[in-house]
Amino acid sequence: MGFWGYGLYDNDYAMDVKDSFEAALREGKTPEDINASLIASYEPRRIDEAYLSKQTEVIVDDEDNILFWLTLADQAWKWGRLRDDIKEQALLWIRRCRHILPEEGKVKTIKALDRLETRLLSEQPPEKIIRKPRLYKNDWRTGDVYACKMNNEIAEKYGMNGRYVLFQKIDETEDFGGHIVPLVYVKITKDENLPENLEAYDQCEYVMTDFYFLEWFVYNTDLSEEDYREMEQKADEYGILHHYQLELIITSRKQVADHLMFVGNFTGSQPPRGACRRIEEIPPRSYMLKWGDIDLKLMGCYEVNNLKQAHVYQERPIGGPAIYRNNWKVGDVYACQVNAMLQNHPEMIGRYILFQKIDEKHEWNGAVFPIVYVKITRESQLPHNQEEFDECEFVQIKLIDPAKYAQKYLDDTELGQKELERMMRKTNRYGLLPHYRMILNISNEAEVRERMIYVGNFNTELIPEDEVKLAEEPRHFRYEIKGHLAAALFSRYCWYNLLETNMENWCGDDDI
Numbered sequence: 001m002g003f004w005g006y007g008l009y010d011n012d013y014a015m016d017v018k019d020s021f022e023a024a025l026r027e028g029k030t031p032e033d034i035n036a037s038l039i040a041s042y043e044p045r046r047i048d049e050a051y052l053s054k055q056t057e058v059i060v061d062d063e064d065n066i067l068f069w070l071t072l073a074d075q076a077w078k079w080g081r082l083r084d085d086i087k088e089q090a091l092l093w094i095r096r097c098r099h100i101l102p103e104e105g106k107v108k109t110i111k112a113l114d115r116l117e118t119r120l121l122s123e124q125p126p127e128k129i130i131r132k133p134r135l136y137k138n139d140w141r142t143g144d145v146y147a148c149k150m151n152n153e154i155a156e157k158y159g160m161n162g163r164y165v166l167f168q169k170i171d172e173t174e175d176f177g178g179h180i181v182p183l184v185y186v187k188i189t190k191d192e193n194l195p196e197n198l199e200a201y202d203q204c205e206y207v208m209t210d211f212y213f214l215e216w217f218v219y220n221t222d223l224s225e226e227d228y229r230e231m232e233q234k235a236d237e238y239g240i241l242h243h244y245q246l247e248l249i250i251t252s253r254k255q256v257a258d259h260l261m262f263v264g265n266f267t268g269s270q271p272p273r274g275a276c277r278r279i280e281e282i283p284p285r286s287y288m289l290k291w292g293d294i295d296l297k298l299m300g301c302y303e304v305n306n307l308k309q310a311h312v313y314q315e316r317p318i319g320g321p322a323i324y325r326n327n328w329k330v331g332d333v334y335a336c337q338v339n340a341m342l343q344n345h346p347e348m349i350g351r352y353i354l355f356q357k358i359d360e361k362h363e364w365n366g367a368v369f370p371i372v373y374v375k376i377t378r379e380s381q382l383p384h385n386q387e388e389f390d391e392c393e394f395v396q397i398k399l400i401d402p403a404k405y406a407q408k409y410l411d412d413t414e415l416g417q418k419e420l421e422r423m424m425r426k427t428n429r430y431g432l433l434p435h436y437r438m439i440l441n442i443s444n445e446a447e448v449r450e451r452m453i454y455v456g457n458f459n460t461e462l463i464p465e466d467e468v469k470l471a472e473e474p475r476h477f478r479y480e481i482k483g484h485l486a487a488a489l490f491s492r493y494c495w496y497n498l499l500e501t502n503m504e505n506w507c508g509d510d511d512i
Contacts, residue, residue, distance in 0.1 A: 007112050008070055013063075017042065017071040019176075021079075025130040031081040035072070044068040047092050062100060069093045073120055080127035087120055136251045137180040140169045143267030145201065146260040147194055152296040154303055162192040165295050166204060167248060168266065175249055175286070182248050183284070185272065186298055194263050201266040207298055208274075208305035209285050210243035211312075214320055215443070217278075218363045227278050228364050234276040238313060239320020241279050242305060244272040246298075247286035255290045324442050325368040328357045333389065333455040334448065335382055336486045345494070350380030353486045354392060355452075358460050361439050361476070369439050371476060373464075374489055386458050394464040395489055396496035397477045399432040405470070419470075426466045434496065436464045438477040451481050 008014055017038065024034040045065045073090030076082035094117050101109055140146070147164040155161045171183040187204040195201040214235045217223060223231075235241050250256060287297050304310040328334075335352040359371040375392040383389040402423040410416035427433050442448060479488055494500040 008067075008074060008116065011067065013067045014071040017068055018075055021072065021075040022130065025079060026132055031076065031083055034081070035076075035083060035086055038068075038072060042068050046089060047096065049092075052092060052096055062096070066093050066097050070097075070116060074116060077120055077124045078128075079130070080125045082120070082124050090120060091117065133177065134252075135178050135180070136253070138169075138172055138182045138250060140182055141265060142169055142171070143265045143269070144169050145195075145263040145266055146256070147189075147263050148260055148295050150188075150295045150299060152293070152299055154296060154299040158303070158307070160188070160299070164189045164192075164194055165207075165298050166195070166201070166263065167246075167260070168201075168269065170245070173247060175247065177251070179249070179251050181250050184246050184248050185244055186246050186301075188298075188302060195266070196264075198266045198269060201264075202270045205306065206244055206272040207302050208242040208244060209246050209298075209301050211305055211310075212241045212243070212279060212282075213312075214239045214241060215367075218365055218367050223278065225364050231276055231278065232365070234274055234279075235320070236274065237318055238316045240312070240316075241276055242272075242274050243279055243282065243284055244275050245280060245284035247284050248294075249286050249288040249290075251290065259289055259292060259294070321443060323365055323367050324444055325366070326357075326360055326370045326442065328370055329457060330357055330359070331457045331460050332357050333383075333458055334452040335377075335455050336452050336481075338376075338486045338490050345490075348376075348490065352377045352380075352382055352453075353395070353489050354383075354389070354455065355440060356458065356460065358437070369441060371437055371439055373436055373460075374438060376490070376493055382453070382455050383458075384456075389455075389458045390462050393497070394436055395493045396434040396436060397438045397489075397492060398435045399428070399430075399496055400435050402427065402431070402433055405433075409470075423468050423470075426468050428466075428499075433468060434464065434466055435477075436467050438479065441478050441480045443480075447481055451485070 009018065020038055020041065021034060024037060029037070042064075047065075069086070069089045070093060073082060073086050076086055094113050097113060098110060145166050145168045147166050150163050150165060151161055155163070166187040166189065167182070167184040168187070169182040169184055172180055173183055175181045186207040186209060187201075188207060189195065189204050195204060214231060217228060217231055231241060285301075287294050333354055333356045335354050338348055338351050338353060354375040354377065355370075355372040356375070357370040357372055361369045361371055363369070374395040374397060375389075376395055377383065377392050383392060402420055405423070406416065406420045410419055423433050424431075479485060
């Protein structure tokens with residue numbers, strides 16, 4: 001989540017709730033329907049006076065709950081639609097927030113909370129009507145090309161001021177506000193002259209609007225091998241794939257008149273040589289036309305991608321990073337220490353998350369990653385022998401809904417029903433089946449040496465007592481060791497082993 005200040009709306013989460021509230025208003029929903037739909041979508045936790053008195057430590061999802069209830073109440077009050085149950089929750093969460101604030105920014109946050117509390121306790125204004133915005137529908141034809149002249153500091157640095165940025169419509173899409181806007185390819189002219197025909201247009205250089213590392217797609221289970229092979233062919237000499245599309249956010253015809261000039265229609269132009277079908281399916285960058293700095297932003301893309309001035313080009317070897325092939329033995333155990341973001345479980349700080357290799361995953365490009373069981377030590381010391389390792393607790397990686405699994409993998413036969421019954425015997429009290437295996441995504445052995453400790457090799461005979469060997473293995477959860485690995489897996493331990501999440505509405509992980 002992105003934060004840029006201490007106010008209620010100085011973060012992505014609150015802005016999302018605000019946008020969702022206003023969108024529901026525009027649809028003409030009643031306050032009760034708006035509240036119900038947002039609560040169903042965001043699944044916040046409700047609290048009461050008894051909870052406040054007994055729970056004084058930080059809980060994993062406190063931050064999201066505070067932002068949700070305070071934003072919903074504030075928006076409802078401003079639009080004259082605040083209901084008592086929402087107001088009550090917001091006031092309770094304000095009180096809780098005051099007691100769990102970190103020291104950084106505490107004074108500013110408390111002032112913001114005080115202002116909000118005063119507002120919510122005051123009489124709300126009468127209901128306001130939200131006006132439906134006038135939506136723009138792009139009327140360019142496919143192949144139409146528009147241009148803007150470059151005049152910015154990046155272009156000046158490369159002697160390119162006076163050249164033109166060209167936008168050719170290839171499709172259209174609906175933006176977040178409901179406007180129908182063009183999807184475009186972007187080019188830059190070779191000189192200060194606009195192209196007058198298709199041949200001249202084809203000689204202009206495409207701007208690469210974004211980039212992706214080929215290795216990111218190695219373990220994308222939605223890709224076919226044919227897709228991956230195409231990506232290998234389209235990647236540049238550094239193993240980087242490029243996106244060429246741009247979503248050009250236009251909200252009025254006046255913006256087009258103010259910032260762009262029509263060049264012509266060049267249907268049949270040559271597409272970018274490096275364009276890859278699966279990359280082009282990824283939602284592209286979006287830039288707003290109305291700010292008048294689109295030439296600067298796209299010249300920034302050109303500098304980073306076309307001119308290869310991004311730091312990744314200095315850091316990556318030609319050909320991209322070497323393919324990782326895990327050489328751990330079955331039974332090898334590695335560890336990383338829990339040491340952060342655990343204010344609600346201070347007794348866990350210093351313990352170790354253990355990873356024992358039980359199998360390996362072979363990818364299309366020859367990469368090999370370890371499939372592991374995950375455990376957590378009972379104390380702040382590593383196991384020294386098999387007995388101590390066996391005493392460590394298995395971490396549940398995700399929960400599977402047997403009904404969803406059966407719908408996807410089992411047929412309605414006696415054999416299928418027997419497998420479903422076998423699964424149901426091992427479910428937890430919420431009817432969900434624990435899954436214990438995960439894949440560690442590792443780039444190279446240097447990452448392992450930097451972030452993990454080798455513990456030893458222990459036999460793998462002891463398995464989780466409630467694990468079921470399934471006829472079809474569900475997708476394994478995957479995590480990169482260069483991320484916040486210990487914190488991420490400790491969160492799963494809290495959610496699934498300790499059931500510190502709202503299991504009443506939980507329906508299992510969809511990724512099966």
